[in-house]
Amino acid sequence: MIPQWDELFRRQGAVRYEEMHAILARSWEECHRVLVDGGILAVNVGDAMRTTEGEFRLWPNHADVTFACRRIGFRPLPYILWKKPTNRPNAFLGSGFLPPNAYVTLDCEFILLFRKGSIRQFPRSDPGRYQSRFTKAERDHWFSQVWEDVRGVRQRSADGRSGAFPPEIPERLIRMFSVTGDTVLDPFAGTGTTLWAAARLGRRAIGVEIDGERAAELTRRLAAMDPGARRPPAPASPGGRPPRRRRA
Ligand SMILES: C[S@@+](CC[C@H](N)C(=O)[O-])C[C@H]1O[C@@H](n2cnc3c(N)ncnc32)[C@H](O)[C@@H]1O
Incomplete structure (x- = not known):
């Protein structure tokens, strides 16, 4: 649904939307198998818009x-809408100011x-649980349904966008x-952000990554990861050069 992943799914035998979800479902099945009773699966996914056979439509991945x-x-629980702050709040698609052919902006994951x-x-009084306590301010903030304060990440990895x-x-x-x-x-480890965060927070972590090159890059990055740092190390940029810094 996002052209960047087309080839990856094609290699796993999926061309159609339903086939892609059948492949993803195998990972959810494995998550269900290995989770402890009462364990939580969190899936960050965006819906996709695409014109296929001349017709524009939404592909509702979340559904x-x-x-x-x-x-x-699995038992579904109330979900979170991650609304990334944007510099283009009025971006929209469709036909100007005339109803009914304009589209609502897709700005939440x-x-x-x-x-x-x-x-x-x-x-009773499990020490790990009490050590992991969050504050009232954190609870009020994190357990609200819309997260509007987290910016997306600039996309870069050895072979282009990393997701x-x-x-x-x-x-x-x-x-x-x-x-x-x-x-x-993390069954879709990518650049290893989850693994880094888990280590930083005193959890152990296991990552699965199907793409050999990404997995090799991840192994290199894991060796360089400092769980004491505030952010994970930046992925390598194309050609092995360090990513250029953006001006603030
Ligand atoms: C959106 S990226 C994840 C990025 C990650 N959250 C991060 O912060 O770097 C999805 C990753 O899943 C991998 N992937 C896709 N299908 C997979 C599968 N069936 N099993 C394991 N990994 C898969 C892709 O190669 C890609 O690196």
């Missing part, structure tokens, strides 16, 4: 992921949340839905 996860046995089974049980999300996204989710000492799994 199809939710449907697949329900079928697998979803963070879908699912639980395996019933709420997770802990021994990386900013560290604030996995950091919040890890603090909201796991406790110190837990193991966090």
Whole structure:
């Protein structure tokens, strides 16, 4: 649905939208298999707009992921809408000022949340759980449905766009839905933002990455990762040169 991933899905045998979701569903199934009872699956996904066979339409990835996860046995929970701050608030598509052929701007991504089974049980006064406590201000902020304060990440990796999300996204989710000492799994590891955030927050982490070159780059980056740093190291840029800094 996003041209950047077309070839990757083609290599996994998917050309059509439904086939892509069938491939993704295999990963959700594995997540369900390995999660502890009461464990949480968080899926950051955006819907896609594409013109196919001359017709513009929305491809509702969030609905199809939710449907697949329900079928697998996950319980859907209230989700988060990640509305990235934009410098172009009035960007819209379609036909100017005449109804009915203009389109609503697609400016939110979803963070879908699912639980395996019933709420997770802990021994009374579990130290890992109490160590992982968040503040009232953090709770009020993080557990509101629309996140409007997290900017997207400038896309760059050895082979072009990486699809990386900013560290604030996995950091919040890890603090909201796991406790110190837990193991966090990212089945789509990419540049390793989740793995870095998990290490920084005293969790163990496992990443799965299907693309050999990305996995090799990730292994190199993991060796250089400093969980004490405030941000993960920048991915290599095309040609191995360090990414140019943007002026503030
Ligand atoms: C959107 S990126 C994830 C980026 C990551 N969140 C980050 O911050 O860097 C999706 C990643 O999933 C990988 N991928 C796609 N299909 C996969 C599959 N079936 N199994 C494992 N990884 C897959 C892609 O190669 C890509 O690196």
